[in-house]
Amino acid sequence: MKKLQFLMILLVLMVFIAGCTETKTEGQTTEFGNLILNQEGIKTIEVIKGATEQSSVTISDSTNISELISKIKQIPVSRLSKSEDESFMPERIQDDSVLNIIVYSDNISFASIEGEFFIWPDGYIYAVDVDSMKSNQRTIA
């Protein structure tokens, strides 16, 4: 009986550890909301337009912030492979119509970044894994 109990505990532990160590792999799909941290605490959204002649606008109205979060949080996004990333981003990032959206839990500072994405007039969204960006590890691409 004790052996069975031990095996059960071991099984539960293995499932728990597997859950905790889930890796971020290519092709993995998630909802965009999972990439925006501290959603209830967002205070500022910075909208940066253009690649060469950038202009920046700050949105701090709570109604607008909530509306944007609700618009994007259920959008499914898939992790790109390195080659997909390289074929998509280098040209697009130089487009002057690109919007770079950064959401902050406080005033504009690197420490308070809770989410970031790029969007183009055709409507494609390119999300940054902020968790990975703010960690000491290389940003997962």
Place this chain on the structure above:
Amino acid sequence: MLKSQLKYPDIYEWLIDKADANYSVSKTEAAEQFVKSRNYQIMMNSGAGFDLQLPGSFDEIRNGVEIGELLKKSNELSKQNGLDFSSYLGKQVTLITYAVYNEQKEEENIDLIMDGNKVVGFWIDDHGQPADFNVIVNALKN
């Protein structure tokens, strides 16, 4: 990095609308800061602004108005203030006017041309009637 499989142009449009609304505020603030930096005191509620496309040349005549000539003259005055807006001909800009007091407490009408929140043209109206702002807006509005 992660990419959406579907397209959401409506979200892009929404963001542009919101950014433009907020941009207008910062444009007004930028204009007022510029005017104050030139030691003018803005008279209360005297500001007016209009988005327009400048004509393509200083030769343009619109609705019988020699708008190109007026802008050429305005640009000469603007150049005396260090701002040559000739490279903005044909482009979308915002024309802003204020009634101000100068350092001698005399009333003046001043006009600014702005590209976004950057002042690219600035001159003092010569007190002609109608005011430069009115002539330009009436000639260039659609």
